[in-house]
Amino acid sequence: MPNPGIPAGTGDVTLFDPAGNITADAIDVTATITNVRATCQDTTDQILSTLTFDVVATRRDPTAARTVVLPYFDVVLQAGSQVAAKRVGRVALEFAPGSYRAQTSGQASARVSRSAAQLPADVEKQLTRPRKAGQADAAVDPMTDPEIRTAVANATFEHLVGFQLSEQQLRYNVTR
Numbered sequence: 786m787p788n789p790g791i792p793a794g795t796g797d798v799t800l801f802d803p804a805g806n807i808t809a810d811a812i813d814v815t816a817t818i819t820n821v822r823a824t825c826q827d828t829t830d831q832i833l834s835t836l837t838f839d840v841v842a843t844r845r846d847p848t849a850a851r852t853v854v855l856p857y858f859d860v861v862l863q864a865g866s867q868v869a870a871k872r873v874g875r876v877a878l879e880f881a882p883g884s885y886r887a888q889t890s891g892q893a894s895a896r897v898s899r900s901a902a903q904l905p906a907d908v909e910k911q912l913t914r915p916r917k918a919g920q921a922d923a924a925v926d927p928m929t930d931p932e933i934r935t936a937v938a939n940a941t942f943e944h945l946v947g948f949q950l951s952e953q954q955l956r957y958n959v960t961r
Contacts, residue, residue, distance in 0.1 A: 787834045787861060787897060787942035789823035794958045795947025798855060802845075807957055814853055816842035816878065818891075821946060831896045834861070834944045841888045842878045851880040856949035859893030864938040870895050873949050897942050908933055 802813035819839050826833040836859060844851070854877045861869040872895075878887040904912070911933055916923040927933050950958065 787823070787825075787832075787895070787944035789821050789834075789836055790943060790945050791818055791821060792860075792945050792947050794955055795858075795950060797958055798948040798950060798954055799957060800853070807953075812845060814842055814844045814878075816840055816853075816855055816948070818857070818946060818948065823944060831898060833894060833896055834942075835892060835894045836944055836946050837890060837892050838946055839888060839890050840876050840878065841886070842880075843885050844880055844887075847880070847883050847885045850882045853878045853880070853887070857891060857893075857946060858949045859895060859944065859946045861895045861897060862943045862945065864941060865943070869897065869942065891946075893944075893946050895944055 796818045798816050799812055800814040801807055801811045803811060817840070819841060821836055821838045824835050824837075826835075840855065840857075842853065844853075854875050856873055856875050858871060858873050860871040863869045872893065874891065874893060876889050876891045878889050880887045911927050911930075948954075
């Protein structure tokens with residue numbers, strides 16, 4: 786099962802009004818991705834990973850009803866850095882008249898090849914072999930072997946979700 790998560794700096798988004806002004810008094814809407822949950826279904830040769838998540842938001846001006854649509858991405862990373870799949874979706878937040886807060890849910894699904902997520906038999910054997918005290922290599926962690934470490938990394942997947950941010954939005958998130 787791919788490990789779920791939110792990449793650093795992408796779990797929050799701040800919208801400004803006017804758009805070019807990034808001062809506190811120009812903050813229009815802030816939103817956060819939260820409650821990321823993962824489920825997995827094993828099918829024949831594919832593993833289906835589904836992330837569900839909530840988006841909670843606040844706004845500055847509650848006078849009128851308003852819909853705010855925010856883009857998000859979901860990405861599957863193999864070995865921690867290789868993009869295996871990426872999609873962009875959208876969530877809509879419906880602010881009621883007089884309400885400062887809105888909440889919605891989102892979902893993202895991705896498929897991972899079962900063969901790519903399985904360790905080669907020789908690597909699995911090396912990792913799970915019985916070790917007995919007194920043997921010369923009993924205290925040696927198999928993960929110190931670069932080939933074993935690479936094989937484990939290549940069989941490791943992450944399914945991540947975050948807001949699809951502009952360069953300015955990402956810079957704001959990182960520097961605030």
